[in-house]
Amino acid sequence: MRFDLVTIGDELLLGLTIDTNGAFIARELAELGGQIARRVSVGDAADEIARAVGEALERTGAVITTGGLGPTSDDLTRPAIAAVFGRDMYFDEVQWQRIRALWQARARPGEPPEANKQQVMLPEGCVVLENPIGTAPGIFLEDSAGRWTAMLPGVPGEMRAMLNERLIPLLLSRGRLGENVVRSRTLRTTGVAESMISEMLGSNARGFDDVSLAYLPGLEGVDLRLTVRDAPPDVADARLEARAAILRARMERYLYGQGTLTLPEVVLELCRARALTIATAESCTGGLLASRLTSIPGSSDVFLGGVVSYANEVKESLLGVPQEMLDAYGAVSSEVAQAMAAGVRERLGASIGIALTGVAGPGGGTPEKPVGLVWIAVDFGDWQRVYKGHFFISREDIRFRATQSALDAVRRRIEVPGDKTGIRND
């Protein structure tokens, strides 16, 4: 089934609210064989709502709306769409008693405000989608040609409950969702540019006949998303697995995970399986690496702790970096990075020391040590490496990408011991 989505509310046009409802509805229905043909957002104006819904009915004959079902004067979805279907409105006594019961259940005094009565003025001949959480009932309207519009509230919690508990069962019972589904699988890479990936994938760079491929670059690296559309669930899964296997073979060492798995999770799990522990020494990243590791539940069995050595005195006092070394090479140098990694590893008694020192910017750069230069040292005791990274764009980007590179250096050391690749500059 293809359908149109119309989200309603002035706040969406003013940019005061980010529309998360649309993405939620799209994901839930895609899994069941529903595909959005187009998304439209309009303001709280009856003529705009009617026009958008009318156009959508022309296109696909199947429309879901969110928003504009509340009790105030700017809630115009009900009458606007009733007019599109040529229906009169009636007062729904059953729904009004539900609102009264809800009012009393919440221990509020007296009767619900008169304004709530507007919410139970419904189009003749509709199917009511009862609201399991709030006051606004949803509405399902269908014409004699089988074209339909389902109206859901804009409050995300109410919308989600009504989609899953009311609308989806209704669409399934009427055979309106397809047999076929849309399914995706994401392979996560880091340390390699989009254009390089394209070259590595060669003839598969543009995807496959039966599976499309999208490149999603972000701070963590480039995600490769495979998508199968309009196939039975088991066929979709089999195609995804076959195509993912090809990409995995081509991307080899650059691939760190799948789905929503993050690099800190991967590194923690690799270390946990080998009983390795980590300690960090951070200058320019200022605790971001430690924070990313400790954001993962259960990280304490691998991560022992770290030092944020922002001032040079802290590099000396807590990490044992010699003052002479700092004087000779400066804080941003491969020598100091290595000394920080060794220092924190020894002092915390960890298997692995990771250190970062660099220029996060926006100020403080020099021709020799420009903004974005970060030295990354990894010390396994019997194996040490230092990498020179150069990262771009903003302070935030530089800091995040530097921590990603540092984690990836640890991952590669464990997963791909023979790998000689340095850190890519991006």
Next chain:
Amino acid sequence: MRFDLVTIGDELLLGLTIDTNGAFIARELAELGGQIARRVSVGDAADEIARAVGEALERTGAVITTGGLGPTSDDLTRPAIAAVFGRDMYFDEVQWQRIRALWQARARPGEPPEANKQQVMLPEGCVVLENPIGTAPGIFLEDSAGRWTAMLPGVPGEMRAMLNERLIPLLLSRGRLGENVVRSRTLRTTGVAESMISEMLGSNARGFDDVSLAYLPGLEGVDLRLTVRDAPPDVADARLEARAAILRARMERYLYGQGTLTLPEVVLELCRARALTIATAESCTGGLLASRLTSIPGSSDVFLGGVVSYANEVKESLLGVPQEMLDAYGAVSSEVAQAMAAGVRERLGASIGIALTGVAGPGGGTPEKPVGLVWIAVDFGDWQRVYKGHFFISREDIRFRATQSALDAVRRRIEVPGDKTGIRND
């Protein structure tokens, strides 16, 4: 000016990406008198793109698009919209040289991939909107009737830079933005619940006749957003200032800033003005406090460094917390929090020591020390306090809110020395 916004990408229809670009563009242009009439999202299909842009040109004659300018086969915005305007494409040598220069500046070997050439195939007669960050140039196309379409990339960082640095100056220079504006002002509060704020604001809790008020709760606290619509810029500013003054007086010590100012920025500035320095000792927050402070450019003149003492041995070795104290009270205790704050302050020679120790969850809670319990200690040397916080929802929420409370304790000590309020549990 009214305009239409068309965001392009299969991921928007599949619900795999939440469209934040639309909200950003809407806000930026509303400030300058531009109002979105309708938002549409379509997939990566040339006919869908052309149809949506064609319809939008009929409606308002002014269209901004995002997405589909990349180097891969699913990037179809350029040719699809060129066809709507009846333009041929040409190879733009100037933009190609820009991409080559960017490639070399990032120290990559050889020439940029052939795929990038697609990005500089531009419609005849367009105005190029140069990309200050990435490879994809933006495009501004106008027909003889003055109807126009501006194409921006979908990557948020690039889109934002190009909107502000290229498209808005172009629209202003051509007199395409309006006289009346929508303006907002945000007052930022922390440590106080939405319902409490509503009581503190009394008769103004629902806003004012001429200025609307929205409550925006988030991890940092509750923001109060005042908005004026459809007024000349100077009138809007005067109304906002008058109403903000009322809210400021009512919210007193809970108000930490305005606009997009963050609490780390406020604390750093308060300390900088008094030549105070900060050192941090973090257990459950694992470096997040240090990372938030060091995310601010120039933080190094206030923030000296910190210790992430995840393992108990690190609390002892780097912070001098006595083993007997850890044994007697446990790591999550007011005693250990105070010893951590004092230890890090002394060892790093800072004016202020801040320490956090708690249970971030989701596991590890006990009846006496439940998930969400965080002890926060602040040590100014001659003034010491320890606060018991209890935070809720997720590990991420608990960690973030704990760092926010710790920073707010420092802010209040400096800004409101007589204040006796503890830390609010939320």
